[in-house]
Amino acid sequence: MKFDTVIIGGGLAGMTCGIRLAQAGQRCAIVSQGQSAIHFSSGSFDLLGQLPDGEPVLDPEAGIAELAGRWPSHPYAVIGTENCARYARQVPELLREAGIRVTGQAQHNHFRITPMGKSRATWLTIDGYLTTPQIGEFPFKRVCIVNIEGFLDFYPEFIAEELRKFGIECRFGNFNHPDLELIRRNPSEMRSANIARVFDHDADLEALAAELRRLAAGCDALILPALIGINRNDSLEFLKQRVGHPIYLLPTLPPSIPGIRAQQALQHRFRALGGEYFLGDCVLSAQTEQGRVRRVFTANHGDIPFEADHFVLATGSFFSKGLVATPDRIVEPVFEADVVSRPGRAEWYTLHFFDRHEYQAFGVRTDNRLRVIRQGAPLENLYCVGAGLAGFHPVQEGCGAGVSMLSALYAAESIARASDKPVAFD
Ligand SMILES: Cc1cc2nc3c(=O)[nH]c(=O)nc-3n(C[C@H](O)[C@H](O)[C@H](O)COP(=O)(O)OP(=O)(O)OC[C@H]3O[C@@H](n4cnc5c(N)ncnc54)[C@H](O)[C@@H]3O)c2cc1C
Known part of the structure; x- marks a missing residue:
């Protein structure tokens, strides 16, 4: 060849x-x-x-x-x-x-929030993820941090501990759904990529949106683990439109949904340009x-x-x-x-x-x-x-x-x- x-x-x-x-x-x-x-x-x-x-x-x-x-x-x-x-x-x-x-500039770092809630300087962040222009300048005062029941690679308590240092009021929410039961039977299956595949279905996203609407009462914004959009681009927009509140994603421990998405997108682009x-x-x-x-x-x-x-x-x-x-x-x-x-x-x-x-x-x-x-x-x-x-x-x-x-x-x-x-x- x-x-x-x-x-x-x-x-x-x-x-x-x-x-x-x-x-x-x-x-x-x-x-x-x-x-x-x-x-x-x-x-x-x-x-x-x-x-x-x-x-x-x-x-x-x-x-x-x-x-x-x-x-x-x-x-x-x-x-x-x-x-x-x-x-x-x-x-x-x-x-x-x-x-x-992505959003960001080479002349000015912004701050991403790590899975442990710490701020870290970075250049470009995929749209939809929680970032701040300066450490501690969060775009909300009261936030609800929502996890998926049984998902162990996301730590709402640690994240809240960090946010509270900047005067942010934090509440917690949990989401569960019968479609998650199949993967929950085996705790080692409760990984980000498997959960994200469930949320590729409209019906499951609708159910999540309904729960987020309830949890959003009294909050300025919601934080979700990055467990949506493994095979579709519109999941976050879909939720935001139905919930009517700002929703920010936070990375989870690996495997990383934004990483898998980025890998697929780059590979697709290379092939579309004629690459093998x-x-x-x-x-x-x-x-x-x-x-x-x-x-x-x-x-x-x-x-x-x-x-x-x-x-x-x-x-x-x-x-x-x-x-x-x-x-x-x-x-x-x-x-x-x-x-x-x-x-x-x-x-x-x-x-x-x-x-x-x-x-x-x-x-x-x-x-x-x-x-x-x-x-x-x-x-x-x-x-x-x-x-x-x-x-x-x-x-x-x-x-x-x-x-x-x-x-x-x-x-x-x-x-x-x-x-x-x-x-x-x-
Ligand atoms: C766990 C982890 C998380 C990170 N997270 C971030 C982050 O969030 N942001 C950031 O800016 N940086 C991050 N980094 C830094 C990271 O090194 C770079 O961002 C970048 O992704 C590295 O890309 P790469 O292509 O140079 O190497 P790699 O990503 O390591 O890719 C090398 C590829 O070569 C393949 N390969 C190896 N040997 C052979 C062979 N003999 N034949 C064929 N294929 C082969 C491997 O299978 C692999 O696919 C992270 C690094 C690690 C290890």
Whole structure:
């Protein structure tokens, strides 16, 4: 099989890169083994919430400029301040074209509310989720936090504890319905995706709306766990129209409904642009000649190779097995790329869970075009994008989605420029 570009890994980075290249007229394939981090995401996309030294960032664009000066090995520094700003302007449009409606600005973080009720700086949030312009500036004074009876991945008491610190009056409500009984028989089935499938039916949404109308009495707004809209776009609007009160969604513990929706929407967009998506397949090995990757081989296609002019390594970090830790070293399993890491395992982590662990910044070594370095030299047509890059701490710095999407756009632009189908990327 011959393509212009083969992308290995179909998470946020792989799909962003694939969409951009397909838009540029490339014949593009994504080979992806399985679920990605987006299935676990919050419904918000982070650009930069903190500098590496812990200083909070209010204006991510300005923060990236500062970071580029002081931490030159950070992916944003490699991509470059102006490029980052340009790509950050393109991302909301790319998401909206895929059907993911987001709000937010690269010059001003807003705050999303975590499943534990904490405020966290972020860049873009899917419409319908509870956000605040500043910490504590909630759009209500009295709120009812509603859960689905028996759903254990949402914690109204913790959320209320946080909201009450800002003077918000909180009440609780519970919803139950005979259609939920089937999944409730087995407590391990009471997961977000199964519940959300029940609420894809009009009759169940109507029943929920009726209960929410009752619970809304005396409240300015309602908060619901994100358990609606796995296969339809209109669920929240449907409820709001019938209830007549503002309703805000909060993310639950994984699996994440907004994440699953976003994954499906991006995959659909890539395919609609002519891309080929090989889900459930795994790239096992690669052949290189004279500093170029010629072909890769996958588990499902055996000795039938995937050939391309360019390849993109978007296999993520440890979470997705894009990086693997052996007892004494860190390995990138497909290309055996050079990896930025530390020699002694004892230096990889500390004993405190919430610390900034060294291993989180381990990743594939690249040149300033994000081309993968192997045995000290860049492979001419292999780019690394996303969570597998070295030099950043996605959680502490609050930059996971931003690094994935901006690096993907940077690599896509390089690839499109190097091909015979160049395209305007502004
Ligand atoms: C649990 C979790 C939650 C997160 N939540 C957020 C959030 O809410 N907001 C935010 O901004 N950031 C979040 N992040 C940070 C996250 O890293 C990025 O946002 C981003 O989603 C990472 O995307 P990626 O495509 O780079 O990697 P991944 O999402 O890890 O995707 C890599 C893909 O490559 C595939 N793959 C791996 N090896 C192979 C192979 N050999 N062949 C074929 N396919 C392969 C994997 O199956 C996977 O599908 C979260 C991270 C984690 C781990």
